[in-house]
Amino acid sequence: MNDETFLNERVQVVASFGEGLNLCRPLAFKRPSGREVTVSELGLRHPANKGVRTVHIFDVTDGGTDYRLEFDTERLTWHLTMEADHYE
Amino acid sequence: MNNGSYNMGRPMIMHIDLNSCFATVEQQARPMLRGRPVAIANRRTEHTSIVTASYEAKALGISLGMKVREAKRLAPELVVLESDPPKYRYVYHKLMDIMKRYSAHITMKSIDEGVIDFYQTTGEIQERDLVEVGYEIKDSLYREVGKVMNCNVGIGPNRFLAKTAAGLHKPNGLDVIDHTNLRQTLGTLKLRDLTGIASHNEARLNKVGIYTPLQFLDADATTLQKIVFKSIVGQQWHRRLRGWEVDDTSHDVKTVGRQYVLETRGMPRAQILQRLHNLCESVGHRMRSQGKAARGVFVYAKSPTSGYWHRRHMAPLPFYSNQAIYAQAALLFVEAPEDIKEIGVSCYQLEDDTDKQLSLFGDELARVQRVTAAIDAINQRFGDGTLHSADTLGTERHVKQKIPFGSTRYL
Numbered sequence: 001m002n003d004e005t006f007l008n009e010r011v012q013v014v015a016s017f018g019e020g021l022n023l024c025r026p027l028a029f030k031r032p033s034g035r036e037v038t039v040s041e042l043g044l045r046h047p048a049n050k051g052v053r054t055v056h057i058f059d060v061t062d063g064g065t066d067y068r069l070e071f072d073t074e075r076l077t078w079h080l081t082m083e084a085d086h087y088e
Numbered sequence: 089m090n091n092g093s094y095n096m097g098r099p100m101i102m103h104i105d106l107n108s109c110f111a112t113v114e115q116q117a118r119p120m121l122r123g124r125p126v127a128i129a130n131r132r133t134e135h136t137s138i139v140t141a142s143y144e145a146k147a148l149g150i151s152l153g154m155k156v157r158e159a160k161r162l163a164p165e166l167v168v169l170e171s172d173p174p175k176y177r178y179v180y181h182k183l184m185d186i187m188k189r190y191s192a193h194i195t196m197k198s199i200d201e202g203v204i205d206f207y208q209t210t211g212e213i214q215e216r217d218l219v220e221v222g223y224e225i226k227d228s229l230y231r232e233v234g235k236v237m238n239c240n241v242g243i244g245p246n247r248f249l250a251k252t253a254a255g256l257h258k259p260n261g262l263d264v265i266d267h268t269n270l271r272q273t274l275g276t277l278k279l280r281d282l283t284g285i286a287s288h289n290e291a292r293l294n295k296v297g298i299y300t301p302l303q304f305l306d307a308d309a310t311t312l313q314k315i316v317f318k319s320i321v322g323q324q325w326h327r328r329l330r331g332w333e334v335d336d337t338s339h340d341v342k343t344v345g346r347q348y349v350l351e352t353r354g355m356p357r358a359q360i361l362q363r364l365h366n367l368c369e370s371v372g373h374r375m376r377s378q379g380k381a382a383r384g385v386f387v388y389a390k391s392p393t394s395g396y397w398h399r400r401h402m403a404p405l406p407f408y409s410n411q412a413i414y415a416q417a418a419l420l421f422v423e424a425p426e427d428i429k430e431i432g433v434s435c436y437q438l439e440d441d442t443d444k445q446l447s448l449f450g451d452e453l454a455r456v457q458r459v460t461a462a463i464d465a466i467n468q469r470f471g472d473g474t475l476h477s478a479d480t481l482g483t484e485r486h487v488k489q490k491i492p493f494g495s496t497r498y499l
């Protein structure tokens with residue numbers, strides 16, 4: 001029943017900062033293994049508070065797997081915290 | 089106010105209900121889940137109940153309250169996810185923002201539904217066609233949250249009929265009930281389709297020969313008040329069904345509580361008490377966030393062999409610290425049965441936490457007050473659970489914060 005893998009990988013992210021409802025949009029990210037993932041759709045972006053610190057959570061997909069990226073607004077870091085493949 | 093006839097006024101109450109809210113939000117967030125049967129449970133164990141199912145899952149026979157194990161047996165392809173409160177809270181706030189564009193008088197009834205009162209808004213908005221406004225709200229949700237999001241909209245002359253209208257065509261419906269189609273609409277429903285009529289009230293109505301909503305509508309106020317409900321509730325139903333407002337009320341917080349289904353059966357008592365302690369910390373935090381102190385503590389336990397067990401204790405003075413709540417709960421729990429599967433704790437007889445009363449009782453209470461305030465401030469700064477009792481260390485992995493159904497106080 002559990003096809004999610006929870007992670008805490010520091011990742012490098014290419015993101016666009018622009019206009020519209022999603023001011024920040026991750027476009028691609030590179031995992032510590034060197035694997036690069038191109039984001040095909042941003043499903044939802046929502047903020048979450050860790051105390052007074054805000055992280056923005058981006059649920060994205062590359063068309064085959066769903067990923068969760070977290071952007072820490074205080075530390076300016078990105079982490080990959082979950083991947084899920086529902087085709088298993 | 090007219091108790092006998094239908095409300096002939098223009099319907100100006102709008103009820104908005106997000107469809108299969110948590111499952112839909114997950115399908116919005118995670119595109120690979122779209123079109124698949126998805127269920128949300130509060131914990132990733134087979135004994136947990138499903139709190140929301142996607143429409144694809146409902147089509148396979150999955151229903152709310154069903155145990156995950158049973159659901160997986162019915163639909164092996166079902167994707168079960170653990171609930172993700174911050175995500176749902178975000179969508180709740182987005183919905184609330186959209187609703188506030190139309191009236192300052194909105195009421196969020198729960199995390200996935202709200203009411204807009206157009207009787208109390210600007211003339212400019214009142215002049216608009218509310219059906220058009222309903223479609224505009226659906227469109228805003230689609231554009232501002234995501235393309236999977238949809239909602240049911242119901243418009244009626246009072247909250248009850250607006251909610252009833254919102255339930256007529258799921259998912260993504262928009263319906264209006266007013267005096268012109270009231271009888272026709274109620275004629276298509278069963279008693280249990282009416283909000284507020286569950287098995288107990290249905291049995292009461294059946295006793296006097298009322299088996300359908302239309303018969304309920306045609307019943308006179310005296311019968312409903314004196315024979316069926318034996319209270320003012322009967323009079324209220326008589327008015328409610330006719331489109332007169334009786335539900336525009338707010339309730340003060342009366343209890344604060346939490347419950348937890350133990351992750352394993354046969355858990356040692358010491359571990360159960362640790363989880364109870366964790367619940368007490370959570371209850372204390374919630375209670376203080378509302379500026380309340382309590383006079384009473386209530387605990388319960390459910391056991392497959394002994395059934396439902398509960399105890400309560402009323403203290404002579406108000407209390408609000410986590411330690412005070414747990415000390416009383418643990419004492420009550422001494423008498424709890426063996427073989428427990430679920431525990432719960434509530435604080436009741438809440439009163440405003442005005443320092444005046446406490447300061448009468450000297451330094452010790454003042455010290456507790458300062459320590460509690462310091463703990464709350466640290467947890468607020470660094471996140472819930474940063475500072476807690478050593479006894480509850482490790483329990484946060486199991487006893488997580490969950491979505492409070494039916495209350496929007498903590499969202």
